[in-house]
Amino acid sequence: MKTALVIQPAPFEDAGYFAPLLQALGYRLQIIEAPLADFSSVDPLAADVWLVLGAPIGVYDHADYPFLNGVIQLLKQRLAADLPTLGICLGCQLIAAALGAEVYPSGHQEIGWKIIQLTKQGQESCLQALSTQAVLHWHGDTFDLPQGATHLAASDRCHNQAFALGRTLALQFHPEVTAQGLERWLVGHSHQLQSLSLSVTGLRADNQRYAPRLQPHGSLMLERWLHSVEN
Numbered sequence: 037m038k039t040a041l042v043i044q045p046a047p048f049e050d051a052g053y054f055a056p057l058l059q060a061l062g063y064r065l066q067i068i069e070a071p072l073a074d075f076s077s078v079d080p081l082a083a084d085v086w087l088v089l090g091a092p093i094g095v096y097d098h099a100d101y102p103f104l105n106g107v108i109q110l111l112k113q114r115l116a117a118d119l120p121t122l123g124i125c126l127g128c129q130l131i132a133a134a135l136g137a138e139v140y141p142s143g144h145q146e147i148g149w150k151i152i153q154l155t156k157q158g159q160e161s162c163l164q165a166l167s168t169q170a171v172l173h174w175h176g177d178t179f180d181l182p183q184g185a186t187h188l189a190a191s192d193r194c195h196n197q198a199f200a201l202g203r204t205l206a207l208q209f210h211p212e213v214t215a216q217g218l219e220r221w222l223v224g225h226s227h228q229l230q231s232l233s234l235s236v237t238g239l240r241a242d243n244q245r246y247a248p249r250l251q252p253h254g255s256l257m258l259e260r261w262l263h264s265v266e267n
Contacts, residue, residue, distance in 0.1 A: 037064045041083035043107060045070040045091035045126055048220035052212035054087065057255055061262065075106035080114040085262070090125030090210065092225060094177050095132075095139040108134045118202040120265035122258075125175055128198075128206035135182035135201065142178040145232055146193045148239070149173070149246045152209060158188035162205070162260035163198060169253045170246045172210040174221070203265040211254040215247040 040063040042051050047069065051058075055065060063085065068078070070091075088107065098104040111134035114121055123131040129139045149170040154163055173191065181187055181196055189198035189209075197208045213221075222229070222236050229236060 038062055038084040039064050039066060039082070040085040040087060041078075042067045043070050043073075043086065043088045043127070044068065045089060045093070045103070045107075046224065048224035049090045049125075050217065050220075051087060051089060052210075052214050052217050053251055053255070054212040054258060057258060058085075058087075061259070070103050070107060071101065073103060073106070075103070075110060078110060080110040081117055081119060084120065085265075086114060086119070086121040088121070088123040088127030088130055089212075090127060090174075092228065093126065094141070095126070095129045104130070115201070115204055118204075120262070121204045122261065123204075123206045124210060124212060125208060128208050129177055129179050131204060131206045132179040132182055132199075135185070137180045137182040139177060139179040141176055142194060144193065145176045145228075146173040146191065147175075147229075147232070147234060149242050150191065152189040152191055152197050154189050155187050157186050157200075158198065161188055161200060162257045162264060163188055165253050165256040165260060166211060166250075169250050171250060171254075172213050172218075172243075172246070173208075174210060174225070175208060178208070205261055211250065211257060213243075213247055214251070215243045218243045218247065 040058045093101055107130055115134055133139050149172055151170050154167055178194055181199055185199040185201040187199055191197050199206050
């Protein structure tokens with residue numbers, strides 16, 4: 037059986053519906069809680085696919101959260117071997133950092149549902165499945181495009197929303213979420229939402245409206261990506 041290693045930096049930001057979809061596609065999931073992990077025992081080349089998830093911290097917060105350095109060092113080895121790797125939000129930024137790009141605060145928060153704008157290369161990629169659907173944005177950091185990477189998507193507030201390099205796909209936005217799972221986010225991000233005067237009720241309504249519409253398109257995106265990197 038194929039193996040998918042899920043690196044989860046925050047307990048409330050899980051793989052969403054990607055987890056059962058991967059299992060249905062024949063993958064055995066191995067989930068690592070990154071803050072508690074002993075990364076010296078992790079073989080970066082062993083799993084067929086890696087999925088690196090998000091968290092409300094920055095790549096540059098490694099002094100407070102030293103596990104970030106462990107993830108980056110493993111990613112450097114995995115990316116050098118061009119093994120299938122998908123990063124989402126913080127996971128995307130960790131991939132960018134592992135590839136030598138700068139990650140830094142964007143100066144604003146991008147939180148909510150909206151459609152991404154695909155580049156020509158994005159339209160020709162697995163992201164075409166998302167071209168008509170709003171996706172969830174929840175970040176305050178951005179990054180420079182790594183050398184050699186292909187820019188796939190942008191939004192009005194964040195130019196680098198997605199890139200690909202070999203068999204690696206990095207997404208600043210969230211295609212994996214469910215309305216039910218986002219209830220954990222509303223608690224886990226409560227201080228941030230209060231500080232930004234964002235309505236929990238309004239976000240919940242948007243989650244319930246957009247997340248079910250996104251799922252079939254996000255599923256198709258993931259299946260297409262897996263098919264492209266498995267061959």
